[in-house]
Amino acid sequence: MIHDTFALIYTGDNTPLLRELTLSRSVAAVPFGGRYRCIDFILSDIVNSGINNVGVIMQKNYHSLMDHLGSGKEWDLNRKHDGMFILPPFMTKDNTGVFRGDIEAIHSVITYIRRSQQKYVLFTGSHTIFNTTFEDMLIQHITTGADITIMYNNEPHFNPEDQNRDLRLIMREGERVTEMEWNPYRPRTNARSCDAMIMEKKLLEYLIEEAYARGDSDFTRDILQRLCGTLKIYGWRYDGYVARLDSINTYYKCSMDMLNVNYARDLYKHDSPIVTKVKDQLSAKYGPNADVCNSMLADGCIIDGAVSDSILFRGVTVAEGAKVTNSILLQGTSVGAGVVLDHVICDKNCVIRPGRSLIGYENFPIVLKKGQTV
16 A cells, blocks of 8 residues: 555755754755754655655755755665656746745645656655654555544643644544644643645645635645644554754754664664665774763764764864863864863854863753854
8 A cells, every 4th residue: 555655745844943054954954863864764764664756845945955865866766667856946037946835835846746646645844853654654544534644743841932833633532633733832732743644645636726726825724724624634643752853952952862772772773774875984083082972973073082972973073182062063073172062063064173162051052053163
């Protein structure tokens, strides 16, 4: 049954709450977990499920994402039939490449949807991270006779300041959704959507054409909520680890979760591998005075200082006498001698000159933009 499904990934979601991390890239291209991009997780889930037809809808700031995905070779999607389809916006004098919402984005690729031969469509966003396959979800969808099945997890903890694109599902016995809350200040339920849903392709076409004709823009608010009482919408619960990159605080927290063995094992499973773009680099090099504790270091790092409770991406250098704690250093960051970093997020190719000190807080980490020198 899963082979009769194609996937549509919407990467146009952008949020100012991610601040410097999305100035020059989409949320889908935000680095995570030492060597991955956010889109690697949902794309690997799709491929591990056996889905071989994947469309990736892009919006502005998509050059980094296109460079990362390439032809889809790493995910075995460079095929003669089906495979990966990059779907950037069609630029005209009336269309600047910025969609008003996901309804307009899906409508712009309606030709791709119509020519896909599969019966079902898996529609997902790109800022939610988890590791699962979708066959059981499709089986439940068919068994219950649902029009739409939405993946969700139980999330009892919330911070109103960090909530973004928060869809809560209110269900009765049997997982039938009776009501939805969109960005609630005080949620009445712990069931939060994981931004992945299954439906028949023909239904998606109908809903999008009807909503576009009305001038609607948001799929969740203008379609799911409005038609909740009309359509048969069911929930499918996922009990594994879920990370949502919808603010700097949640990005920092979820990244630090990867230093917890239990969370890391749940996300990086041997039987369901997460695939990313291959970069051939030497393994990390540790100098005679290096001191590394409870940290995740990617290939190409050169460590001569002290690193603890931190995540270092490819090619990061930490000079002798420097101390890095509770921090996330993205690719190519250079930390000079005697530097002290605590609760800091450095985007790619940042330079911290010798003797500098940057100290943030767990709920308010310091963020340096790409290429910044301090």
